[in-house]
Amino acid sequence: xxxxxxxxxxxxxxxxxxxxxxxxxxxxxxxxxxxxxxxxxxxxxxxxxxxxxxxxxxxxxxxxxxxxxxxxxxxxxxxxxxxxxxxxxxxxxxxxxxxxxx
Amino acid sequence: xxxxxxxxxxxxxxxxxxxxxxxxxxxxxxxxxxxxxxxxxxxxxxxxxxxxxxxxxxxxxxxxxxxxxxxxxxxxxxxxxxxxxxxxxxxxxxxxxxxxxxxxxxxxxxxxxxxxxxxxxxxxxxxxxxxxxxxxxxxxxxxxxxxxxxxxxxxxxxxxxxxxxxxxxxxxxxxxxxxxxxxxxxxxxxxxxxxxxxxxxxxxxxxxxxxxxxxxxxxxxxxxxxxxxxxxxxxxxxxxxxxxxxxxxxxxxxxxxxxxxxxxxxxxxxxxxxxxxxxxxxxxxxxxxxxxxxxxxxxxxxxxxxxxxxxxxxxxxxxxxxxxxxxxxxxxxxxxxxxxxxxxxxxxxxxxxxxxxxxxxxxxxxxxxxxxxxxxxxxxxxxxxxxxxxxxxxxxxxxxxxxxxxxxxxxxxxxxxxxxxxxxxxxxxxxxxxxxxxxxxxxxxxxxxxxxxxxxxxxxxxxxxxxxxxxxxxxxxxxxxxxxxxxxxxxxxxxxxxxxxxxxxxxxxxxxxxxxxxxxxxxxxxxxxxxxxxxxxxxxxxxxxxxxxxxxxxxxxxxxxxxxxxxxxxxxxxxxxxxxxxxxxxxxxxxxxxxxxxxxxxxxxxxxxxxxxxxxxxxxxxxxxxxxxxxxxxxxxxxxxxxxxxxxxxxxxxxxxxxxxxxxxxxxxxxxxxxxxxxxxxxxxxxxxxxxxxxxxx
Numbered sequence: 119x120x121x122x123x124x125x126x127x128x129x130x131x132x133x134x135x136x137x138x139x140x141x142x143x144x145x146x147x148x149x150x151x152x153x154x155x156x157x158x159x160x161x162x163x164x165x166x167x168x169x170x171x172x173x174x175x176x177x178x179x180x181x182x183x184x185x186x187x188x189x190x191x192x193x194x195x196x197x198x199x200x201x202x203x204x205x206x207x208x209x210x211x212x213x214x215x216x217x218x219x220x
Numbered sequence: 221x222x223x224x225x226x227x228x229x230x231x232x233x234x235x236x237x238x239x240x241x242x243x244x245x246x247x248x249x250x251x252x253x254x255x256x257x258x259x260x261x262x263x264x265x266x267x268x269x270x271x272x273x274x275x276x277x278x279x280x281x282x283x284x285x286x287x288x289x290x291x292x293x294x295x296x297x298x299x300x301x302x303x304x305x306x307x308x309x310x311x312x313x314x315x316x317x318x319x320x321x322x323x324x325x326x327x328x329x330x331x332x333x334x335x336x337x338x339x340x341x342x343x344x345x346x347x348x349x350x351x352x353x354x355x356x357x358x359x360x361x362x363x364x365x366x367x368x369x370x371x372x373x374x375x376x377x378x379x380x381x382x383x384x385x386x387x388x389x390x391x392x393x394x395x396x397x398x399x400x401x402x403x404x405x406x407x408x409x410x411x412x413x414x415x416x417x418x419x420x421x422x423x424x425x426x427x428x429x430x431x432x433x434x435x436x437x438x439x440x441x442x443x444x445x446x447x448x449x450x451x452x453x454x455x456x457x458x459x460x461x462x463x464x465x466x467x468x469x470x471x472x473x474x475x476x477x478x479x480x481x482x483x484x485x486x487x488x489x490x491x492x493x494x495x496x497x498x499x500x501x502x503x504x505x506x507x508x509x510x511x512x513x514x515x516x517x518x519x520x521x522x523x524x525x526x527x528x529x530x531x532x533x534x535x536x537x538x539x540x541x542x543x544x545x546x547x548x549x550x551x552x553x554x555x556x557x558x559x560x561x562x563x564x565x566x567x568x569x570x571x572x573x574x575x576x577x578x579x580x581x582x583x584x585x586x587x588x589x590x591x592x593x594x595x596x597x598x599x600x601x602x603x604x605x606x607x608x609x610x611x612x613x614x615x616x617x618x619x620x621x622x623x624x625x626x627x628x629x630x631x632x633x634x635x636x637x638x639x640x641x642x643x644x645x646x647x648x649x650x651x652x653x654x655x656x657x658x659x660x661x662x663x664x665x666x667x668x669x670x671x672x673x674x675x676x677x678x679x680x681x682x683x684x685x686x687x688x689x690x691x692x693x694x695x696x697x698x699x700x701x702x703x704x705x706x707x708x709x710x711x712x713x714x715x716x717x718x719x720x721x722x723x724x725x726x727x728x729x730x731x732x733x734x735x736x737x738x739x740x741x742x743x744x745x746x747x748x749x750x751x752x753x754x755x756x757x758x759x760x761x762x763x764x765x766x767x768x769x770x771x772x773x774x775x776x777x778x779x780x781x782x783x784x785x786x787x788x789x790x791x792x793x794x795x796x797x798x799x800x801x802x803x804x805x806x807x808x809x810x811x812x813x814x815x816x817x818x819x820x821x822x823x824x825x826x827x828x829x830x831x832x833x834x835x836x837x838x839x840x841x842x843x844x845x846x847x848x849x850x851x852x853x854x855x856x857x858x859x860x861x862x863x864x865x866x867x868x869x870x871x872x873x874x875x876x877x878x879x880x881x882x883x884x885x886x887x888x889x890x891x892x893x894x895x896x897x898x899x900x901x902x903x904x905x906x907x908x909x910x911x912x913x914x915x916x917x918x
Binding site for chain 1: 894895896897898901902905
């Protein structure tokens with residue numbers, strides 16, 4: 119069986135859905151960040167799949183590289199924020215960190 | 221003496237009493253003897269007035285001394301033209317004789333009061349008041365215009381008020397003062413309107429100017445009716461001041477004042493000011509006005525005489541006698557007997573002042589007893605008072621050899637002549653009845669007071685003749701009631717210097733058609749108005765007076781003799797019992813004793829009416845005005861309540877509703893903002909999916 123575009127997209131959708139599910143359901147901020155990483159990676163799969171099967175030359179792969187770099191930077195910053203939140207509230211439960219609401 | 225000197229002297233005479241008033245009023249408390257200065261000042265004024273009188277009557281007998289200056293110059297007033305108010309002095313024979321009378325009686329009363337008022341606590345204030353009274357009275361006498369006349373008129377009213385209410389601790393005295401002032405005000409309003417009528421027409425207050433205008437045919441508002449009205453209106457002032465019939469009620473009450481004051485103000489001088497005023501305006505009186513004046517005078521004299529018959533207060537009898545005699549003078553002016561009216565004014569001033577001072581002497585020695593039923597037999601205790609009183613009584617009754625006989629006879633002759641010329645016979649009839657009544661009640665007074673045996677022994681024991689300063693004025697005044705001061709002939713005043721030289725009837729300025737024909741003298745009509753000091757009796761009038769002279773004299777003698785005889789029969793010899801007569805005409809007796817209920821009628825009608833009107837007005841205020849005010853307040857309150865409700869429910873409702881709505885919306889929408897990031901993400905994703913379906917390519 120030939121591996122085609124649809125297979126890539128299916129994996130990408132599955133990965134996105136898993137990431138989204140993680141972001142929405144996890145209470146731990148670190149786990150939410152991990153969900154975000156999954157979503158970013160599903161987007162990367164999309165970029166590469168469209169780069170290979172569409173007529174978009176190498177641009178898609180370059181964007182994927184950008185996204186990986188951005189994800190690394192985002193992870194660093196987000197983890198730093200999470201560390202600060204932890205310092206402030208003594209936990210990293212996103213449900214309880216709702217001071218802005220008031 | 222030049223005219224200028226005369227003017228200056230008269231100004232000094234006028235201002236001296238004012239000066240006395242001020243120094244005694246302001247320094248009287250510090251220097252209790254200062255009243256002597258006031259007495260001295262009046263004496264000086266009297267001497268000066270003698271000098272002026274001599275100068276005027278010898279040098280300027282037929283010439284008036286005039287002096288006037290512009291007081292206020294209004295310049296050119298729009299619609300009215302040049303308007304200026306002049307003040308001035310006019311000295312004619314009338315003036316100098318009045319100056320003499322006023323100053324003499326004022327001086328005597330001052331001297332008399334030294335003893336009479338000795339124990340009073342407000343001794344110096346009393347003399348100050350006498351001073352301001354003398355000043356105001358002299359002002360009336362000296363003025364040459366109606367404005368000053370009116371000012372001084374009110375000033376004598378004021379001083380009269382002050383002196384009537386001098387013992388203001390007594391309720392009756394302060395009431396009498398108020399009554400006098402208010403009653404006079406009624407007449408003064410008429411006088412004021414009269415003056416305004418004349419001023420509106422002639423733009424001047426000056427007597428001479430107004431008369432000259434009338435003489436030249438310039439009538440007020442161009443009609444004779446208005447001239448009559450002006451005369452009667454000004455005469456109303458005299459009705460008030462001289463206590464003529466409808467307004468006579470204040471004078472008897474004015475006897476609440478000290479007796480010397482009654483003598484000076486309410487018998488001799490101030491009340492005569494009314495007569496003086498009528499004499500001043502005599503030339504502008506039309507026939508109708510004169511008839512009104514004659515009738516008012518006649519009614520007054522009869523009315524007051526009937527009251528005097530039954531009064532028991534010595535001063536009340538004299539008061540009503542004064543009203544009656546003033547009525548006589550006014551009547552005399554009304555019938556055209558100008559000379560005799562003024563003559564009677566002068567003679568009456570002397571003998572009535574003497575009677576009042578005599579009664580004061582009696583009251584003083586009886587320790588302020590005024591009821592003649594408590595007196596009797598005082599002849600022995602007070603001989604000088606008795607004889608002076610008797611002489612004056614003879615004078616007022618019109619017995620020959622007295623001054624009263626001459627003047628009264630003249631007036632009666634005048635009324636008789638008037639009756640013959642015009643057919644108004646009622647006036648001479650009243651005149652003779654009053655002569656009878658006067659003789660009767662005056663002798664009743666003398667007999668009850670001085671003759672017979674004492675009825676109150678206790679008071680009689682303590683009675684004594686008054687001190688010299690009180691007796692001296694009595695002697696002087698009673699001497700002046702003897703004929704030889706006025707005429708060499710005790711039977712007829714015709715040849716006297718007083719009635720044929722000094723005082724002569726002025727030429728009337730009223731147009732022929734509005735005047736009694738006997739008032740107009742054809743011979744001098746063509747000459748200028750300035751000659752009105754000349755003898756101007758028309759042929760007709762002189763003739764009538766001659767015709768009336770002897771009948772009047774004989775009849776007046778008969779009625780006076782009858783009156784005296786009746787008084788003696790009833791009170792001295794007690795042949796006829798006065799009580800029986802009183803019983804037989806009980807209604808008349810009661811009426812006379814109660815002064816014909818005039819006071820009661822006034823109390824019911826005018827005073828009661830005023831109070832009723834006040835009640836009605838207060839009711840109107842209370843219910844209508846207050847009702848409107850309260851009603852509008854109530855309406856405002858209701859409106860404010862409605863607007864308050866509108867505010868509370870509609871406006872507040874809108875505001876609160878907006879707030880509630882926002883709150884409601886916010887309350888519901890805040891649930892969306894849970895603060896849970898995951899919820900937002902779910903929503904975002906959900907929204908994106910929805911958006912895809914809406915705008916997407918599917």
